[in-house]
Amino acid sequence: MDQNQRTRREFLTTSGSAMGGAWLLRFAPLIAATQACASDAMRSGLPFTTFSEREGADFDAFAARLVPTDDTPGAREAGAVQFADRALETFLSELLPIVRAGLSGMNARAAETFGGIGAFADLAEDQQDQVITAVELEDPNFFFFARAMVMMSLMAEPQYGGNQDRVGWQIIGFEDSFAYLPPFGFYDRDEHGDGGDQGADQ
Amino acid sequence: MTRPAVRYQTSEEVDFVVIGSGAAGGVIAKELSTSGFSVIVMEQGPYLRADQFGHDEIDTFFDVGLDGSLDDHPHSFRPTADEEAVPASFRPNIYYAKAVGGSTLHFAANYWRLRPVDFHERSLLGAIPGTTFADWPITYDELEPYYTKVDWEVGVSGEPGPGDPYRSRGYPVPPMPIKSSGVLLRDGAERMGFTSKPAPLAILSQPHNGRAACIHCGFCWGQACEVGAKSSTLASMIPVAERTGRCEVRDRSVVTRLETNAAGRVTRVIYLDADGVEQAQLAKAVVLSANGAETPRLLFLSETSQHPDGLANSSGFVGKNLMFNYNPVSWARFSQPLNEYKSVVATRVVMDFYEADPQRGFYGGGGIDGRSTISPLFWATFDNPMPGMPSWGPEFKRQLAQYNYTMQIVGHGTSLPQETNTIELDPDLVDAWGRPGLRMTYTDHPDDLAFAGFLQERMGEIMEAAGAEQVTAMPLYPSTVTAHLLGTCRMGNDPRSSVVDRDHRAHDVPNLFICDGSSMVTSGRGQPTMTIQALAFRAADRITEFANAGEI
Numbered sequence: 109m110d111q112n113q114r115t116r117r118e119f120l121t122t123s124g125s126a127m128g129g130a131w132l133l134r135f136a137p138l139i140a141a142t143q144a145c146a147s148d149a150m151r152s153g154l155p156f157t158t159f160s161e162r163e164g165a166d167f168d169a170f171a172a173r174l175v176p177t178d179d180t181p182g183a184r185e186a187g188a189v190q191f192a193d194r195a196l197e198t199f200l201s202e203l204l205p206i207v208r209a210g211l212s213g214m215n216a217r218a219a220e221t222f223g224g225i226g227a228f229a230d231l232a233e234d235q236q237d238q239v240i241t242a243v244e245l246e247d248p249n250f251f252f253f254a255r256a257m258v259m260m261s262l263m264a265e266p267q268y269g270g271n272q273d274r275v276g277w278q279i280i281g282f283e284d285s286f287a288y289l290p291p292f293g294f295y296d297r298d299e300h301g302d303g304g305d306q307g308a309d310q
Numbered sequence: 311m312t313r314p315a316v317r318y319q320t321s322e323e324v325d326f327v328v329i330g331s332g333a334a335g336g337v338i339a340k341e342l343s344t345s346g347f348s349v350i351v352m353e354q355g356p357y358l359r360a361d362q363f364g365h366d367e368i369d370t371f372f373d374v375g376l377d378g379s380l381d382d383h384p385h386s387f388r389p390t391a392d393e394e395a396v397p398a399s400f401r402p403n404i405y406y407a408k409a410v411g412g413s414t415l416h417f418a419a420n421y422w423r424l425r426p427v428d429f430h431e432r433s434l435l436g437a438i439p440g441t442t443f444a445d446w447p448i449t450y451d452e453l454e455p456y457y458t459k460v461d462w463e464v465g466v467s468g469e470p471g472p473g474d475p476y477r478s479r480g481y482p483v484p485p486m487p488i489k490s491s492g493v494l495l496r497d498g499a500e501r502m503g504f505t506s507k508p509a510p511l512a513i514l515s516q517p518h519n520g521r522a523a524c525i526h527c528g529f530c531w532g533q534a535c536e537v538g539a540k541s542s543t544l545a546s547m548i549p550v551a552e553r554t555g556r557c558e559v560r561d562r563s564v565v566t567r568l569e570t571n572a573a574g575r576v577t578r579v580i581y582l583d584a585d586g587v588e589q590a591q592l593a594k595a596v597v598l599s600a601n602g603a604e605t606p607r608l609l610f611l612s613e614t615s616q617h618p619d620g621l622a623n624s625s626g627f628v629g630k631n632l633m634f635n636y637n638p639v640s641w642a643r644f645s646q647p648l649n650e651y652k653s654v655v656a657t658r659v660v661m662d663f664y665e666a667d668p669q670r671g672f673y674g675g676g677g678i679d680g681r682s683t684i685s686p687l688f689w690a691t692f693d694n695p696m697p698g699m700p701s702w703g704p705e706f707k708r709q710l711a712q713y714n715y716t717m718q719i720v721g722h723g724t725s726l727p728q729e730t731n732t733i734e735l736d737p738d739l740v741d742a743w744g745r746p747g748l749r750m751t752y753t754d755h756p757d758d759l760a761f762a763g764f765l766q767e768r769m770g771e772i773m774e775a776a777g778a779e780q781v782t783a784m785p786l787y788p789s790t791v792t793a794h795l796l797g798t799c800r801m802g803n804d805p806r807s808s809v810v811d812r813d814h815r816a817h818d819v820p821n822l823f824i825c826d827g828s829s830m831v832t833s834g835r836g837q838p839t840m841t842i843q844a845l846a847f848r849a850a851d852r853i854t855e856f857a858n859a860g861e862i
Contacts, residue, residue, distance in 0.1 A: 174702040175710070182707065240702065255702065259690040265366045280713035282651055282686050286365075287525035292653055293490035293714070294646035300487055 156189075158197040158204065164189050165229040166211050171258045173236050181275040183258050191261035191270030192254075203253050210250025214243050315552035316348075323592040324348040325857065327579045328599060329565050329608070332412020333839050334826040334846040335599035336543025337464070340550045341850030342597075343557035347857065350558045350591060351551070352581060354604075355408030357561035358415075360545070363534040365527065367687040376407040376416055376534065383408070384739040384747035385603075387790055391730065395749050397739060403750055404603050405793040410561055411544030412601065413793060414839065415534040418655040419512040419541065420722075421466045422677065422837040423457050423844075425475045426450035427665060431832060435666060438673055441726045441755065442631050446831045447803045447812035448848075450475055456847040460840060463847075465541040467515040471507020473661050483516045485509070485657070486524065490648035491717040492658030495680030498776030504662045504768075509679060512541035512839070513654055521545060526653035529685065563589075564743045568596060568612040568621055568822070575821050582743050595821040595862050597853070599846070602632065602795025602827040603748055606733045609799070611745060622799070622816035622824070627809050629734050631727035631797040632750070633833040634789050636758045638721040638766035642773035643780040647714040650682040656720075660772065663765060664835055666724075674761025676723030676835045678769055683716050719773055721765035722836020725789075725796075726755040733798050754789050762786050794838055799828035813852040814845070821862050825849040 156164045171188035196204045211228075218228045218239050228239060244251045261270030262279070271277065277284055290300040318324050325347035328339045335351060343349045355378070377383075380402060386395035387403040398404075407413045427434065429446040437443060458479045460466060468481040485508030488496075496506045513530065514523050524539040538545040551557035562584035569578040569590065578590040598605050606629035612621035620628050656679035666675045683689060690710060700706045732751045739747025766783050773781045802808025805817035814829060816822040825846050827838055834841055856862045 175707050176704055178704065178707070237703065244701070256691050260368065260687060263687040263690045264368045267366075268368060276690070277686060279707065279710055280686055280689065281647070281649075281711065282713065283649075287527055288652040289526065290487040290489075290653075292487075292526070293649040295490035295493045295644070295648060296488055299493060 156193045158193045159189070162227055162229070163208065163211050164193060166214065166227060167192055167207075167254070169229040169231075169236060170211075170214070170240065170254060171261070173233065173240055174255060174258050175262060175279075180279060181273075183262060185272065186262045186275045187270045187272040188258045188261040191268055192257045194269050195257060195260070200257065203257075206250055206253055207257075210243070210247055210254060213247055213250065214239055217242050217246070315555050316558050318348065318350055318558055318591075320589050320591045323594055324350050325594050326350075326597055326853075327352060327591055327593040328597045329579065330412060330599040330601065330604070330826065331410045331548065331559060332407070332543060332599065332601060332826070333414050333842045334849075335597070336411065336414070336547035336551075337843050337846035338597050338599060338825060338850045338853075339557055339559075340547040341847060342854065343551045343554040345850075345854045346556070347854075348556050349551065350560055350593070351548075352563045352565055352579065352591075353410050353412075353559065353561045354564045355410065355561065357410045357559060358534070358544075360534070360536050360538050363536040365529050365533075367685055376409050377402060377405060378408045382742040384736070384741055386736050386739060386747065386749045388749070388751050389753045389788065389790075391751055395736065395751075397736075397747075401791070403791050404748060404795070405791065406601055406603070406795070409544075410548060410559055411534070411542040414512075414540075414542040415544060416532050417793075417839060418531045419839075420656060420679065420837040421460070421468070421510045421512045421840040422659075422722075422835065423475055423477075423510075424450065424453075424834050424841050425473075425664065428832060428834055431666065435668065435673065438726060438757070441728050442807070443726060444800075444802065444807070444831055447801055447808075453841075453844050453848060454478060456844040456851075457840065459847045460843045463519070464512060464543075464546045464843060465514050465518050465521065466510055466512050466840075468510030469508045471659075471661070472505040473664060474507075481510070483514055483518050486511055486513060486515045486654050487526075487657070489650065489653055489657045489682075491650055491656070491680035491682065494642070494644065494648075494717065494776040494778075495658045495660065495678070495719065495772060498772035498774070499660045499662075501775040502768075502771055504660055504772065506658050506660045509656045509659045510840075511654055511656075514539045514541065519546070524654065528652045528682070531655050531682070531685075564745075565600075565608060566611060566743065566745055568598075568608065570612070570614060570617070570621065570819070572616075574616060574819060576819060586743070595823065595853075595857070597849075598822065598824045599826045602798045603733050603750070605824060605826055605828045606798045607735065607745070607748060610735050617818070622809055622818045622822060624818050625806055625809060627800060627807060629732050629798050630729045631800055632731040632733055632752060633725040633727055633794070633796040633830070634752065634754075634792040635725055635794045635796070635833050635836040635838070636723045636754060636762045636789060637836070638723070638762040638769065638786060639784040640719050640766060640769050640773065641716060641782045641784070642719060642776070642778040643712060643716050644776075644778055645715070648717055649714050650717050651685065651714075655679075656681040663768060670761075670764060672757040672760040672764075673726065674724045674757055674764070676721055676761065676765050677837075678719060678721050678765065678772070681718045681720055683713060683718060686713070689713050719769045721762060721769055723758065723761050723765055724835060725758050725833040727797050727800075727832065728753075728755060733795070752789060752792075759786055759788075794827065794833075796827045796830045796833055796838055799824050800831050801829045802831065813856075814849040815856075823849060823853055
């Protein structure tokens with residue numbers, strides 16, 4: 109097993125446990141420094157700051173296949189490519205070489221599979237899916253980080269440039285509020301009848 | 311910013327330096343300062359305030375800096391001493407907050423008492439080969455008044471339940487309102503013939519001791535509380551200590567060594583201040599409460615020709631017998647929304663499997679809680695736990711939307727003490743302050759995993775009985791990551807097989823007391839902080855008696 113696979117497996121083995129996810133800690137100081145990036149500027153169609161135009165188009169297409177737009181918005185509407193473009197410039201800059209090489213590899217895989225020199229972004233959706241399926245196996249490191257950025261663009265606070273119009277939270281039904289009151293869900297709806305703070309127990 | 315209540319000179323010999331401001335250090339600082347002693351709390355991390363905590367999953371939930379970076383805090387892991395230790399490069403293996411309040415800032419706040427059996431299980435069950443399984447030098451009855459102090463002074467919500475140990479006083483505030491995960495756990499357990507009770511939590515359901523009640527924001531786990539309803543030592547103990555005018559919290563102070571004299575007494579605490587300048591604080595006595603990883607490190611770093619294997623280590627037990635608590639995890643999906651992202655992590659627990667049962671053929675006991683799904687970014691980033699779920703594409707998106715229909719059920723079990731599970735100095739890694747990094751060596755005892763498997767089967771039965779449409783048991787991977795750092799300076803009556811005595815005084819150093827997770831002789835059933843704080847209240851009482859009698 110190579111290092112990438114092992115890292116990914118180790119990562120995943122903790123994902124459901126009480127410990128999962130502490131890995132993001134290492135990005136802390138840099139993330140804080142990006143707070144200023146305004147999502148308004150991002151959605152106004154400014155050029156990319158990190159991606160080339162083609163890289164941006166490929167990443168956007170990649171994100172749109174990971175979480176597609178159907179009857180509800182997907183990663184494209186969340187602003188995945190704008191999020192990644194800014195993140196790779198700032199708090200995830202150490203991932204830039206991996207992502208850049210990965211996007212290039214994705215195009216190479218596309219050319220190999222479908223011939224020609226067309227970009228990944230120009231392929232039909234089912235062709236893009238074939239390429240992503242191959243890349244997930246062949247370059248798991250790239251796939252993991254690129255996917256993680258797409259998920260951040262959907263689920264993190266909108267000030268990072270993703271989750272535009274909170275579409276990511278809409279997908280999962282997360283109601284963004286500072287505080288909640290019981291009942292919280294369907295199964296505890298009859299447990300708080302007297303308005304008290306007691307559980308169901310006598 | 312609040313001004314420090316008092317500021318001592320390094321040349322001023324204070325009564326006590328308490329190293330660490332977390333679960334134990336916060337309690338001991340409060341107790342000693344309210345008893346009239348001059349106290350300095352040394353904390354390596356910053357002094358953050360509640361208004362600096364928020365809900366941002368990237369910046370705050372994961373990354374407020376509570377745990378620091380791996381560059382600053384390097385450490386390595388290996389399963390056994392025969393294997394090469396691998397430096398943590400992607401995520402920590404050893405997980406604790408570096409800020410005033412320590413890991414009480416970002417814990418889930420489950421506050422389970424030990425039971426009387428925990429203190430003498432070795433006598434009851436006999437030796438277990440390959441382990442250092444031992445009785446505690448104290449009993450539940452000796453600790454009970456201090457558990458009650460934790461309930462009332464730190465602030466614990468709850469309600470007595472089946473199988474609870476004796477308690478001298480009720481809870482100060484009622485349990486948190488039950489969530490859907492709690493209802494499903496309760497009803498499933500009942501249908502299986504098991505029992506349940508409200509989860510005891512160090513989170514206030516009602517105002518208490520001048521502190522606010524929980525607003526159910528849902529970001530307890532891994533994150534600090536912005537309203538002070540979670541009973542961290544930052545919210546509960548430190549303010550009381552500072553109000554005495556005798557306790558200084560000296561944050562961003564990284565202790566590098568305890569200096570001892572020819573008589574074998576600690577004289578000064580050597581540390582790097584916020585500017586990285588070395589300082590030496592005079593103290594009559596030192597209380598070391600830095601946690602089960604940092605405490606052994608500091609003892610190793612304090613070696614001298616008189617203490618060649620590290621301070622207080624004539625037994626050779628410093629850093630040994632590390633215990634984690636094993637957590638089997640399963641997921642359950644239901645037909646109606648649970649909305650588990652709201653409010654506290656767990657509201658209900660099942661304790662029917664607390665006692666070890668030799669009939670099972672292996673040692674182990676534990677409890678079960680029903681708890682939240684993870685927060686939105688976790689949910690989407692990590693592969694969804696449901697089997698057969700793709701990691702991307704239209705079907706993945708459909709499964710993402712199951713967020714509110716899903717809960718976790720988590721077991722909390724024993725870990726047996728083994729001399730081969732250790733915290734040591736890493737020979738190659740150096741931290742941001744020039745100290746050697748930590749090296750952790752850990753392999754679960756086969757009984758730990760066997761019991762986890764047993765508990766996970768019961769967890770599955772309960773969720774099926776509750777009407778789950780789908781239950782997924784996460785594989786029982788070998789432990790490599792922990793936030794529970796227990797047993798590495800165990801207490802005991804025999805100086806040959808323990809580091810501190812029954813009053814937390816180091817066997818080898820008369821004016822050094824050690825109290826934190828490292829003091830624990832056995833692991834308990836998975837939620838150690840309540841016991842760490844009861845030990846701290848008791849230790850402070852004993853230390854006060856010694857000081858007043860001139861016996862330090």
